[in-house]
Amino acid sequence: MALTDTTKPAPPRHIAIIMDGNGRWAKKRGLPRTAGHAAGAESFRRIANYCRTLGVEYLTVYAFSTENWKRSADEVAGIMRLLRRYLEEALQDMEKNKVRFRFFGDLSKLSPDLQKLCHDAENRSTDYDVQVNFCLNYGGRDEIVQAARRFAQEVAAGERQPEELTEELLGGYLYSANVPDPELIIRPSGELRTSNFLLWQSAYSEYVFMNVLWPDFGPEDLDKAIEEYHRRNRRFGGT
Numbered sequence: 342m343a344l345t346d347t348t349k350p351a352p353p354r355h356i357a358i359i360m361d362g363n364g365r366w367a368k369k370r371g372l373p374r375t376a377g378h379a380a381g382a383e384s385f386r387r388i389a390n391y392c393r394t395l396g397v398e399y400l401t402v403y404a405f406s407t408e409n410w411k412r413s414a415d416e417v418a419g420i421m422r423l424l425r426r427y428l429e430e431a432l433q434d435m436e437k438n439k440v441r442f443r444f445f446g447d448l449s450k451l452s453p454d455l456q457k458l459c460h461d462a463e464n465r466s467t468d469y470d471v472q473v474n475f476c477l478n479y480g481g482r483d484e485i486v487q488a489a490r491r492f493a494q495e496v497a498a499g500e501r502q503p504e505e506l507t508e509e510l511l512g513g514y515l516y517s518a519n520v521p522d523p524e525l526i527i528r529p530s531g532e533l534r535t536s537n538f539l540l541w542q543s544a545y546s547e548y549v550f551m552n553v554l555w556p557d558f559g560p561e562d563l564d565k566a567i568e569e570y571h572r573r574n575r576r577f578g579g580t
């Protein structure tokens with residue numbers, strides 16, 4: 342037993358997941374879409390825990406995009422209600438679960454109570470094994486725009502020169518500052534697109550697309566994605 346465990350290659354340091362397919366999962370069961378989101382939240386809990394046991398350092402999850410406001414007011418309210426409940430519980434369990442939270446996205450568009458929960462979760466320091474980056478009202482393009490805006494403001498204020506801008510410096514203005522790029526990005530649900538997720542950070546990420554719907558995504562699916570990742574030949578433009 343121990344032998345197989347020790348021969349297993351180390352998992353990626355940073356895994357990112359587009360948590361997609363909640364609506365279809367609910368539809369298949371004749372349930373409202375919100376029931377799918379509730380099941381998706383459970384799936385997230387399970388996978389975050391599993392990542393911790395695997396020794397993954399960073400888990401970035403796409404929970405709500407800058408485009409998801411296009412959905413019905415009912416569905417958006419349902420998602421926000423679930424997020425609130427999830428974060429309230431997460432705040433209580435942070436120490437036990439050894440997890441630290443960071444939020445990627447424009448939180449200013451969220452309700453004040455939800456914003457407060459996010460800030461409380463970020464500011465609660467705890468001994469942690471895994472950092473969860475929760476993407477909320479997140480868009481990859483929006484992230485780059487806000488980074489460009491901040492840099493431009495510093496130039497206008499005379500604090501920076503335009504020619505100082507490098508890839509590294511720009512990276513420091515992104516929500517993901519100080520977080521290494523994800524080695525592996527997983528999209529369940531069968532869709533083959535990024536939907537505005539981590540546009541900058543995914544330059545050399547390995548994508549694994551899977552046919553399972555997010556609420557059905559279990560530890561065995563994560564194992565499969567990691568195995569697929571280990572079969573890839575990452576060249577980074579070299580030979």
Ligand code: IPE
Pocket residue numbers: 360361362363364365366404405406409420530
């Ligand atoms: C992902 O599931 C959750 C969010 C985007 C908030 P979906 O709600 O997009 O589920 P499908 O894609 O309609 O099945």
Ligand code: IPE
Pocket residue numbers: 359360361362403404405406408409532534536
């Ligand atoms: C991406 O899923 C966003 C999240 C999972 C939060 P979508 O369901 O919004 O993406 P599209 O509309 O299929 O591209």
Ligand code: MG
Pocket residue numbers: 361362363
């Ligand atoms: Mg979807």
